[in-house]
Amino acid sequence: METVKGKPYFCNVKDRLEQFKYLDKDLSCEILIIGAGIDGAIANYFLSKKHNVVLVDKNKIGFGCTSCATALLEYQLDEFASDLKKELTQEQIVDVYKMGQDSIKKIEEFVKRHGNNCFFKKRPTFLYTNSVFEKNKIIKEFNFRKQNGFKCKLITSDNNPFPFEVKAGILCEDGGCEFNPYSFTKQMIENSSNANKIFENTIIEEIIQDKNKLVAITNFGYxxxxxxxxxxxxxxxxVVKxxxxxxxxxxxxxxxEPIKDFKYYKSCLVHDNKSPYHYLRTLPDGRLIFGGEDTVFNKNKAINYKLAQKKYIKLEKDLKKLFPEIKDKIKVSNSFCGLFGTTDNNLGIIGKSQIDNIFYFISCGSNGIINAMFGVDLLEDIFNNKENKLETIFSPLR
Ligand SMILES: Cc1cc2nc3c(=O)[nH]c(=O)nc-3n(C[C@H](O)[C@H](O)[C@H](O)COP(=O)(O)OP(=O)(O)OC[C@H]3O[C@@H](n4cnc5c(N)ncnc54)[C@H](O)[C@@H]3O)c2cc1C
Incomplete structure (x- = not known):
């Protein structure tokens, strides 16, 4: 099934991963990871330190949805705490926000350890509305965060540092970070402990049970x-469900294209609260990334090219409206779209599947990558039968 369309920006780098060969023999291992996008690469990096891990991808590493993730990495979720209260307790929401902050620290530690080849940068985050009707919702979310010890500032039209209209917004100076998701995936792979056990162009077509082992069968029958x-x-x-x-x-x-002599407040990661919503970030060479306009994916209809073209035009118009002073300088170099998943509680699908010893590691929502950074610890705890308070809220069986 096609998951990406258009001209993704992020894998268009000079410094690509060297190709791994396809699997051409039978193998045994402790853990098999199927899929080497950013999630599989994160799981592989951490788990291969302690376990005998094999990683396979049916195509090229990092060329699935990872290639078009805009990589606004934030501790906040897609929905407000007040909406999440239907699914999560107040304590769980606070835990999840803290988990987001810890994930950002974990990414920072990785970059400190292995070098910053993925254009990592810490960034403030800004969630806002320009609608009077949504103002109170933002203020409520701000109060929730303040009461629970998260540092943030309420922005209104009186103290707005942005060039666009803001009725109310939450600015978190240390709320997020950004990177190139393809380059980060590459770095994760290159620094893993199992380089000789990584295979590209290897499709897992079937999984069967053989005595007390699981057996994954590739497209070449290995x-x-x-x-x-x-x-x-x-x-x-x-492949499993x-x-x-x-x-x-x-x-x-x-x-x-890069826009000369243009900057907005600290190159913040920006989200609006419209329906459909939009997100904005910068790139180191002065480009802007603007996205959103989400539509429901219909498996039988695949990604609709004509609809995508309309969405790109709409995004360009909206971006020009946001920054009218540079509207003549805004020229689109890349447009692309891809799939992402959402769940009722905004969290990824991480944990035990319906089949013994098969685990899901699927990031969902617009901060899926953040979930994945933390999700490996959750997986390890599940492997070791160690209690983890996040298990039920990430459980694929929830
Ligand atoms: C336009 C866009 C913007 C986004 N922005 C953000 C953002 O700002 N922040 C954020 O956190 N997230 C964002 N996301 C979501 C993010 O892209 C995903 O959470 C993330 O890329 C998922 O990574 P993945 O590794 O699970 O999936 P993928 O990158 O799709 O990787 C899955 C891999 O599995 C392989 N595979 C599949 N089936 C098999 C099989 N049978 N055998 C072997 N291999 C197989 C595929 O080839 C693929 O490489 C965005 C997504 C899109 C589309």
Whole structure:
């Protein structure tokens, strides 16, 4: 199933991963990870330190949805705490926000350790509305964060540092970070402890049980015997489950040519609260990325090219409205779209599947990457039968 369309920006770098060969023999291992997008790469990096891990991808590493993730990495979720209260307790929401902050620190530690080859940068985050009707909702969310010890500032029209209209917004000076998701995936792979056990162009077509082992069978008929399988296939989970695991949407993005002499407040990661919503970030060479306009994905209709073209035009118009002073300088260099998943509680699908020893590791929502950074610890705890308070809220069986 096609998960990406258009001209993704992020894998268009000079410094690409060297190609790994396809699997051409039977193998045994402790853990098999299926899928080497950013999620599979994160799981592989951490788990291969302690376990005998094999990682396979049916195509090129990092060329699935990872190639078009705009990588606004924030501790906040897509929905407000007040909306999440239907699904999560107040304590759980606070835990999840803290988990987001810890994930950002973990990314920072990785970059400190292995070098910043993925254009990592810490950034403030800004969630805002320009509608009077939504103002109170933002203020409520601000109060929730303040009461629970998260540092943030309420922005209104009186103290607005942005060039666009803001009725109310939450500015978190240390709320997020950004990177190139392809380059980060590459760095994760290059610094893993199992380089000789990573295979590209290797499709897992079937998983069967053989005595007390799981056996994954590739498109060339080779077998991987293992104790555990991690499904990190992104939104192509059909190898283990034919029906829906979460709702799937398509999100659309445009990238501009570099814009000279233009900056907005600290190159913040910006989200509006419209329906459909929009997101904005910068790139180191002065480009802007603007996206959103999500639509429901219909599996039978695949990604609709004509609809995508309309969405790119709409995004360009909206971006020009946001920054009228540079509207003549805004020229789109890349437009692309891809699948992402959403769940009722905004969290990823991480944990035990319906089949013994098969685990899902699928990031959902617009901060899925943040979930994945933290999700490996959750997986380890589940492997070790250690209690983890996040297990039930990330459980694929929830
Ligand atoms: C336009 C856009 C913007 C986004 N912005 C953000 C953002 O700002 N922040 C954020 O956190 N997230 C964002 N996301 C979501 C983010 O892209 C995903 O959470 C993330 O890329 C998922 O990574 P993944 O590794 O699970 O999936 P993928 O990158 O799709 O990787 C899955 C891999 O599995 C392989 N595979 C599938 N089936 C098999 C099989 N049977 N055998 C072997 N291999 C298989 C595929 O080839 C693929 O490489 C965005 C998504 C889109 C589309």
């Amino acid at each position: 077998k991987i015997f293992c104790n555990k399988i991690i499904i990190a296939t992104g939104f192509n989970w059909e 034919k029906d829906n695991l979460c709702d799937r949407f398509i999100t659309y993005s445009i990238v501009t």
